[in-house]
Amino acid sequence: MTFPDRIERTLQLAHPPERVWEALTTAEGLGTWFGHRAEIDLRVGGQAKLAWDSGDTATLTVERLEPPHVFGYSWRVYGLPEDDPRRTYVEFTLEPTSTGTTLTMVESGFAQLPDAGDHKVAYRGNTEGWTNELGELVVYLDGQA
16 A cells, blocks of 8 residues: 655745745744744754644754755654654745745655554644644744734
């Protein structure tokens, strides 16, 4: 049985790429829409640490950095133990438009989960998570206009 490997979302944002880039790559931005607190070492190989008031945390490892157009990172697969070495890769691509920015988010790597239960938990969790988090990104950007 083949499982879906990727989640993809595209948003039309009424903000220039530089503003969207700041929301994606700064501690202030990440700590507002993608957590409650954040620290980031913005360089390939650097890490971002996110924390939520619930006690949840996430560590992202920066894999690709092409300001202000491409930001990619890897992170732990949702639902797997912290020490599991498997990671998914998330990439944000920003394209300028006449009215702002087209933001495309792709998370891939789910097919590496051969167990149907693990795949279902991770894929569903992140699909729902991206719906919520990208909605919060829009609210954050629109509130900063």
